[in-house]
Amino acid sequence: MAALRLFRSRALLVSPQVVTSSFLKSDNARTPYGPTMVHTSPPNQSTGQSNVMASTRWKFEHMVTLAMTAAVPTAFITQHPLLDYVLAGCLTLHGHWGMESIFLDYMPGKTLPKVANSCLFGVSVLTFAGLCYFNYNDVGITKAIMMLWS
Numbered sequence: 001m002a003a004l005r006l007f008r009s010r011a012l013l014v015s016p017q018v019v020t021s022s023f024l025k026s027d028n029a030r031t032p033y034g035p036t037m038v039h040t041s042p043p044n045q046s047t048g049q050s051n052v053m054a055s056t057r058w059k060f061e062h063m064v065t066l067a068m069t070a071a072v073p074t075a076f077i078t079q080h081p082l083l084d085y086v087l088a089g090c091l092t093l094h095g096h097w098g099m100e101s102i103f104l105d106y107m108p109g110k111t112l113p114k115v116a117n118s119c120l121f122g123v124s125v126l127t128f129a130g131l132c133y134f135n136y137n138d139v140g141i142t143k144a145i146m147m148l149w150s
Contacts, residue, residue: 064093075142084140088131096124 068090075083103116135141 061097064090068094076146079140079142081135081140084135084142085132087141088128088135092124092128092131095127096120 067086071083071086071090075087099120100117103113103120107113107116131141134144138144139147
């Protein structure tokens with residue numbers, strides 16, 4: 001009998017009537033709209049690089065990735081120089097953002113990620129400039145890859 005009474009008292013604590021009535025008596029029920037904004041992370045990254053919200057940057061990264069899925073096969077089919085430049089930009093951005101995410105996630109402290117991201121920015125600029133130079137003065141990215149495959 002005592003166990004049955006204990007079970008009933010615990011079941012009463014989690015019953016919908018008790019939860020609803022306690023919620024209605026709290027301050028949450030008095031506000032007409034409830035919480036309006038919930039932020040789980042700060043809007044700026046730890047390095048303080050940009051004022052772009054993470055969701056906006058995430059969408060832009062995915063747009064570039066989708067552009068790459070269309071640009072890579074099209075560049076190999078048409079072999080147009082403009083698509084080689086688009087491919088150079090997309091590959092450089094994709095690599096830059098990937099390495100930047102690794103630096104922000106796995107490097108401790110505040111100064112080490114800043115130094116690493118500064119070096120990464122320089123490497124990314126040199127990579128893009130080198131790919132553009134290769135596209136302009138040589139056969140281009142897609143033609144070079146096709147020559148390696150043959």
